[in-house]
Amino acid sequence: MNKADVVILGGLSGxxxxxxxxxxxxxxxxxIIRKEGTVLIPCGIPxxxxxxxxxxxxxxxxxxxxxxxxxxxxxxxxxxxxxxKVVYMxxxxxxxxxxxxxxxxxxxxxxxxxxxSKGNVFPVKKDFAYLKDVLKCMETVKDVVIIGGGFIxxxxxxxxxxxxxxxxxxxxxxxxxLMMAMDDEYCDEAEKxxxxxxxxxxxxxxxxxIEGGNNVESVKLASGKELKADLxxxxxxxxxxxxxxADAGLELGFRKGIKVDHNLRTMTDPDIFACGxxxxxxxxxxxxxxxxxxxxxxxxxxxxxxxxxxxSYMSFCGVISVFATIIDDRAFGVAGMTERGAKEKGLAIVxxxxxxxxxxxGGMPNSTxxxxxxxxxxxxxxxxxxxxxxxxxxxxxxxxxxxxxLHKMCVDDIVAFxxxxxxxxxxxxxxxxxxxxxxxAVLQLRKR
Amino acid sequence: MNKADVVILGGLSGxxxxxxxxxxxxxxxxxIIRKEGTVLIPCGIPxxxxxxxxxxxxxxxxxxxxxxxxxxxxxxxxxxxxxxKVVYMxxxxxxxxxxxxxxxxxxxxxxxxxxxSKGNVFPVKKDFAYLKDVLKCMETVKDVVIIGGGFIxxxxxxxxxxxxxxxxxxxxxxxxxLMMAMDDEYCDEAEKxxxxxxxxxxxxxxxxxIEGGNNVESVKLASGKELKADLxxxxxxxxxxxxxxADAGLELGFRKGIKVDHNLRTMTDPDIFACGxxxxxxxxxxxxxxxxxxxxxxxxxxxxxxxxxxxSYMSFCGVISVFATIIDDRAFGVAGMTERGAKEKGLAIVxxxxxxxxxxxGGMPNSTxxxxxxxxxxxxxxxxxxxxxxxxxxxxxxxxxxxxxLHKMCVDDIVAFxxxxxxxxxxxxxxxxxxxxxxxAVLQLRKR
Numbered sequence: 100m101n102k103a104d105v106v107i108l109g110g111l112s113g114x115x116x117x118x119x120x121x122x123x124x125x126x127x128x129x130x131i132i133r134k135e136g137t138v139l140i141p142c143g144i145p146x147x148x149x150x151x152x153x154x155x156x157x158x159x160x161x162x163x164x165x166x167x168x169x170x171x172x173x174x175x176x177x178x179x180x181x182x183x184k185v186v187y188m189x190x191x192x193x194x195x196x197x198x199x200x201x202x203x204x205x206x207x208x209x210x211x212x213x214x215x216s217k218g219n220v221f222p223v224k225k226d227f228a229y230l231k232d233v234l235k236c237m238e239t240v241k242d243v244v245i246i247g248g249g250f251i252x253x254x255x256x257x258x259x260x261x262x263x264x265x266x267x268x269x270x271x272x273x274x275x276x277l278m279m280a281m282d283d284e285y286c287d288e289a290e291k292x293x294x295x296x297x298x299x300x301x302x303x304x305x306x307x308x309i310e311g312g313n314n315v316e317s318v319k320l321a322s323g324k325e326l327k328a329d330l331x332x333x334x335x336x337x338x339x340x341x342x343x344x345a346d347a348g349l350e351l352g353f354r355k356g357i358k359v360d361h362n363l364r365t366m367t368d369p370d371i372f373a374c375g376x377x378x379x380x381x382x383x384x385x386x387x388x389x390x391x392x393x394x395x396x397x398x399x400x401x402x403x404x405x406x407x408x409x410x411s412y413m414s415f416c417g418v419i420s421v422f423a424t425i426i427d428d429r430a431f432g433v434a435g436m437t438e439r440g441a442k443e444k445g446l447a448i449v450x451x452x453x454x455x456x457x458x459x460x461g462g463m464p465n466s467t468x469x470x471x472x473x474x475x476x477x478x479x480x481x482x483x484x485x486x487x488x489x490x491x492x493x494x495x496x497x498x499x500x501x502x503x504x505l506h507k508m509c510v511d512d513i514v515a516f517x518x519x520x521x522x523x524x525x526x527x528x529x530x531x532x533x534x535x536x537x538x539x540a541v542l543q544l545r546k547r
Numbered sequence: 548m549n550k551a552d553v554v555i556l557g558g559l560s561g562x563x564x565x566x567x568x569x570x571x572x573x574x575x576x577x578x579i580i581r582k583e584g585t586v587l588i589p590c591g592i593p594x595x596x597x598x599x600x601x602x603x604x605x606x607x608x609x610x611x612x613x614x615x616x617x618x619x620x621x622x623x624x625x626x627x628x629x630x631x632k633v634v635y636m637x638x639x640x641x642x643x644x645x646x647x648x649x650x651x652x653x654x655x656x657x658x659x660x661x662x663x664s665k666g667n668v669f670p671v672k673k674d675f676a677y678l679k680d681v682l683k684c685m686e687t688v689k690d691v692v693i694i695g696g697g698f699i700x701x702x703x704x705x706x707x708x709x710x711x712x713x714x715x716x717x718x719x720x721x722x723x724x725l726m727m728a729m730d731d732e733y734c735d736e737a738e739k740x741x742x743x744x745x746x747x748x749x750x751x752x753x754x755x756x757i758e759g760g761n762n763v764e765s766v767k768l769a770s771g772k773e774l775k776a777d778l779x780x781x782x783x784x785x786x787x788x789x790x791x792x793a794d795a796g797l798e799l800g801f802r803k804g805i806k807v808d809h810n811l812r813t814m815t816d817p818d819i820f821a822c823g824x825x826x827x828x829x830x831x832x833x834x835x836x837x838x839x840x841x842x843x844x845x846x847x848x849x850x851x852x853x854x855x856x857x858x859s860y861m862s863f864c865g866v867i868s869v870f871a872t873i874i875d876d877r878a879f880g881v882a883g884m885t886e887r888g889a890k891e892k893g894l895a896i897v898x899x900x901x902x903x904x905x906x907x908x909g910g911m912p913n914s915t916x917x918x919x920x921x922x923x924x925x926x927x928x929x930x931x932x933x934x935x936x937x938x939x940x941x942x943x944x945x946x947x948x949x950x951x952x953l954h955k956m957c958v959d960d961i962v963a964f965x966x967x968x969x970x971x972x973x974x975x976x977x978x979x980x981x982x983x984x985x986x987x988a989v990l991q992l993r994k995r
Contacts, residue, residue: 115977122990140907143970150971156910159977395968398976402962402986413959421967432967459588462604494972495943501965502950511861514850517949519869519880520843522591523598524942528846529563529607538850542570 102195103130105408106186108176108343109202110138110225111394112375112401114159116200117169119405127409131164132188134175137227141394144223145251147230148237149258154230179347181368198370198408201344201357202401205337205376205392214309215333222333223251236330242266244318244328246306248276250424252334253289256298257426259332268299268326270318275302277431280422282438282472285431285486292426301326337392339377352379353388361414363404372408374400383417383505384436384483385444391420421501423494432497435504436484438474447477449543453535457490459520459527469496471532473513475540477547480510485533492525499533510544513537550643551578553856554634556624556791557650558586558673559842560823560849562607564648565617567853575857578642579612580634582623585675589842592671593699595678596685597706602678627795629816646818646856649792649805650849653785653824653840662757663781670781671699684778685711692766692776693717694754696724698872700782701737704746705874707780716747716774718766723750728870730885730920733934740874749774785840787825800827801836809862811852820856822848831865831953832884832931833892839868869949871942880945883952884932886922895925897991901983905938907968907975917944919980921961923988925995928958933981940973947981958992961985 104127105120107113117129143157151157164171172194178187179199187193207222209215219240221233237243243259245252248271260267269276275286276293290300305321309331318326339356341349349367352358356379358366363378365371375397380389396418403413423432441448451473458466467490474484485500487493503513514537520528552575553568555561565577587595591605599605612619620642626635627647635641655670657663667688669681685691691707693700696719708715717724723734724741738748753769757779766774787804789797797815800806804827806814811826813819823845828837844866851861871880889896899921906914915938922932933948935941951961962985968976 111977119986122986140970140975142968142976143908146911146970150912151908151910157908159975163977393967393976395966395976395979398979399963399965399982402982406962406989413963415963419965421965423967423969423972425969425971430969430972432969432972434967460591460599460605462599463594464598491972492940492943494967494969495940495947498966498973499943499946499950501967502947502954502956505960505965506950506954506956508950508954512953514854515847515861515863517847517867517869517953518843518946519841519871519882519942519949520590521871521873521878521880521942522588522594523873524871524878524880524939525946527588527607528590528841528843529559529611531843531846534847534850538567538570541854 100185100195101192103128104197105129105200106194106196107131107200107202109133109375109377110135110204111141111159112204112397113200113202114138114163115398115401116202116374116405118163118167119402120408121167121169123406123411124409130170130172130194132172132174132176132186134173135226136173137161139225139227139230141225144225144230145254145258148234148255149261153234154227176343179343181347181371184370198372200404201371201373201377202375203340203343203377206340207333208336208338209333210335212306212309214311214315217309217311218314219329220309220315220331220333240265240329242327243268243330243332244326245269245332245334247271247333247335248300248302249279249334249336250277250422253277253293253426254424255332255334257293257296260296260298268301270304270306270320271300271302272305273302276300281431281433282486285488288429288488289426289431292429296427337376341377344373344377354390356380362407362412363400363415364407372404374404381417383419386417389418389420391418393420393422395421416505419501419504421497423497430489430491430493432487432493434485434497434501436474437486438472441474441484449475449477449540451536451539451543453532453539455526455530455532455535457492457526459522459530463522465490469493469526469532471536473533473536473540475510475544477544480544481507482510482513510537510540514541548633548643549640551576552645553577553648554642554644555579555648555650557581557823557825558583558652559589559607560845561648561650562586562611563846563849564650564822564853566611566615567850568856569615569617571854571859572857578618578620580620580622580624580636582621583674584621585609587673587675587678589673592673592678593702593706596682596703597709601682602675624791627791629795629819632818646820648852649819649821649825650823651788651791651825654788655781656784656786657781658783660754660757662759662763665757665759666762667777668757668763668779668781688713688778690714690775691716691778691780692774693780693782695719695781695783696748696750697727697782697784698725698870700780701725701741701874702872703780703782705741705744708744708746714747716749718752718754718768719748719750720753721750724748729879729881730887730934733879733936736877736936737874737879740877744875785824789825792821792825802838804828810855810860811848811863812855820852822852829865831867834865837866837868839866841868841870843869864953867949867952869945871945878937878939878941880935880941882933882945882949884922885934886920889922889932897923897925897988899984899987899991901980901987903974903978903980903983905940905974907970907978911970913938917941917974917980919984921981921984921988923958923992925992928992929955930958930961958985958988962989
């Protein structure tokens with residue numbers, strides 16, 4: 100029987116776990132099994148429909164596998180025999196393993212709405228050929244309805260409308276789009292940015308049914324409204340792809356994720372690890388189960404899982420959750436808790452904001468106003484969250500906040516933060532908004 | 548006699564100290580004394596000569612003073628009587644103080660080169676009218692020689708050549724430009740970027756004399772070369788402006804900076820503080836005197852000084868030194884130690900590099916390759932330095948590294964760093980170069 104030291108099942112985090120394993124254990128034979136010919140960059144999927152131009156421009160290069168000495172079997176794993184330590188595949192001979200990694204990702208949620216299985220209704224699957232078909236379909240339609248105003252929905256809407264003369268409508272159940280991720284004022288700003296491009300947004304609206312013949316023709320809302328639609332994108336979330344793991348007798352946890360410890364080892368089998376969307380996560384802040392699914396978390400976990408397969412010890416500290424997106428030309432980012440999230444937990448917090456141009460002087464070309472908000476635990480002064488909207492530096496600025504949160508920096512550490520500044524690249528040293536928001540927080544903390 | 552609770556002498560860090568003081572002590576009367584009508588954004592000065600178009604577009608708005616309830620006296624402080632706690636000015640009545648802050652900045656080094664005082668030879672002074680004159684002069688000349696290839700010199704060279712049909716030459720004494728700030732490979736990249744725009748660079752060359760009549764006509768080098776020049780910029784560094792403090796009997800330290808403790812209080816007088824370029828600094832890493840002069844450090848110190856004037860306690864942890872610059876379209880940043888600097892100290896270090904596109908997929912518009920280098924202490928795995936070259940995200944990316952250094956993160960913390968990623972804003976989660984450089988470092992640390 101074929102045998103590998105390490106067998107990995109899955110896509111992006113599988114590749115990352117494989118690379119990590121080979122770096123730590125260059126003598127081990129590592130095999131990745133996946134049915135997809137190519138792995139898509141998950142966060143790039145909405146961009147296939149606009150900026151990037153097609154799925155072929157959004158793939159994780161398989162050269163990464165070759166250059167890291169990882170073998171790829173393009174096949175579907177159909178059974179894991181844990182007692183025999185063997186993985187069975189659809190087309191290939193079974194393969195024995197010493198260590199096994201589940202990196203099987205997530206599957207889009209498909210709600211039981213009447214008509215959901217009509218033609219041209221597309222859940223967002225991370226599948227090359229499938230997305231190629233969606234893209235092709237997109238070229239012939241006039242009325243696109245996107246169900247779900249989270250990151251995926253908003254990004255799809257913004258990309259679909261680019262270079263196409265079509266009507267795009269986002270339908271969101273909650274009061275605001277992006278409400279699970281960002282505080283109200285940032286949601287409002289993002290919604291405005293999107294509607295300014297001509298996209299329609301309907302919030303507080305529930306989809307009642309999808310109407311039409313074989314193909315979708317309209318979307319009926321519970322409020323009675325009916326939206327013309329010849330293409331529907333479903334962006335309402337994803338669930339762990341854990342069926343194979345469950346069938347193998349591995350314990351599942353929150354939302355049916357494969358239950359893992361802080362070392363990314365499954366609770367059930369010491370020789371089996373899991374990483375990425377398919378496994379359970381805990382919050383950095385309170386250790387409670389976290390529903391967050393992020394490629395950046397998946398790759399962090401994968402690096403740790405790959406390292407821990409044999410002798411190494413690395414631990415994952417729990418998810419702080421760091422997001423970034425861009426709507427038209429305005430970027431948004433969140434690290435850690437939102438103000439809403441902290442208040443829902445009943446935490447005593449201090450919230451401060453600071454605005455600043457992202458260059459200095461503000462008159463530099465392409466200067467954009469940054470809006471920063473920081474959230475501190477009132478009793479200790481520890482930073483627990485932050486949000487940014489602004490230009491393209493938003494992406495890394497929110498990572499500066501993430502570094503502060505991960506290391507539990509206190510407000511006075513951030514007041515004295517030593518940042519590099521440059522006229523063309525950052526806010527001025529006098530206005531640097533993370534620092535200025537911290538300065539304000541010191542005073543509020545003192546007043547308490 | 549006039550009296551203020553707090554008198555502050557100086558420019559940018561003076562404003563910052565004043566704002567910080569007023570935030571912490573809203574009842575205190577704060578007066579800033581400075582002879583300059585307007586305060587220039589110091590890091591923006593080279594950009595006056597190109598991108599920004601003039602000194603009037605590069606000022607710290609005085610509205611900041613008004614909105615923070617700070618009084619401004621435009622005059623020159625000429626004497627401090629510490630016994631009487633009074634500041635004397637050139638034109639105004641003396642003013643008594645309870646607390647005094649020196650924020651008098653730095654003055655450009657003017658080396659004793661023969662001919663240095665000829666017309667059209669300009670040290671870089673932070674003075675509005677003076678720089679307006681330099682700019683006017685720049686419009687009529689053909690051959691500009693810049694003495695000194697540090698940040699100021701390189702930025703001046705890059706800006707002077709923009710939109711002007713003139714010859715620009717940088718003369719640097721050391722083997723490479725920017726050598727005091729960056730490692731060789733980044734210096735080489737920056738030099739190439741600049742020479743690609745048509746600027747000439749002469750390294751390992753010392754200026755012997757400045758020739759001409761009343762005005763400069765050429766620059767003679769010790770090697771015998773002679774460079775035609777009708778305008779010379781001196782960018783070879785600055786020294787603390789501490790004469791007034793010395794005259795008042797305050798102890799000076801390294802390079803004649805006003806000697807301060809970690810609270811930014813002068814060693815000599817408990818009621819006198821100093822911040823910014825005029826005072827001594829210590830290295831974060833070893834507590835030794837640091838020659839670094841950065842606006843971002845000055846404002847950090849000023850915030851702390853302003854807070855500490857009365858009851859608050861804040862401490863400055865020493866300078867890690869974080870820089871960023873941009874040459875043509877390529878940005879460069881350094882946080883903490885360079886490889887060269889660490890080796891000169893005889894430290895056992897592990898150095899790793901990682902490259903990645905700053906978007907993902909790399910085919911996104913305006914994608915640029917990032918080059919990242921990290922430096923870890925070999926015995927402990929603590930990060931002590933990092934460098935980046937890339938696009939505009941470099942400015943904040945180097946601040947992510949700064950946050951890691953300030954909190955003494957270990958290599959495994961950085962491997963598991965939770966960054967936000969987004970196709971248009973950052974590298975992909977699989978390629979994020981700070982994390983990948985840390986992954987490589989883990990292995991090198993293990994091998995030792």
